[in-house]
Amino acid sequence: MKLKTLILSVAFVFCSWNAKAGIKEYWEDLQKNVSTTWASEDYDAYIPVYAWHNRLTYDKSHIDKYNENPWGFGLGKSYYDDKGNWHSLYAMAFKDSNKHLETFFGYAWMKNWFVDCNPDFRVGVGYTLGLTQRSEWLYIPVPAPLPLVGIEYKNIALQAAYVPGVKNDGNVLFIWTRIAIN
16 A cells, blocks of 8 residues: 555656646756756765565565665765755666666656755655666666655665566665765
């Protein structure tokens, strides 16, 4: 039930935002936000924490053989816009489910809400528009637009993306820590 709530929340953010702006306006905003993020002097470190394979979509033999400890590291640049929303350009490398190197890089956006009107504590939902490279795809970059969620306190955040899929493939909740290092 919690996953359904998350998906509906992300869909609500996208639908309400897209209802106000057409494709042209979205593209112009995206270009401006990527450019502003690139110019930012705020840097982040990314530390992959966990890759949970959805037990409802995997059989035990797959769960037993898959790696859920995605050791790795990443770096990024980010900024908060005047509405408190987070933008990032980032790259991460980590061990995938089969213990091979996987890379992921892209742009991320997250709509944030302050908890109890505290500017140090936020929760958010958003998306990433990225490319991933995996050994079974011969490290050819593959597009991966994914939903994001996060919780943040001061300069540290716990964020996650859900990779959809089919039986015994995909359906992974990828969790990482983001630490501001500026």
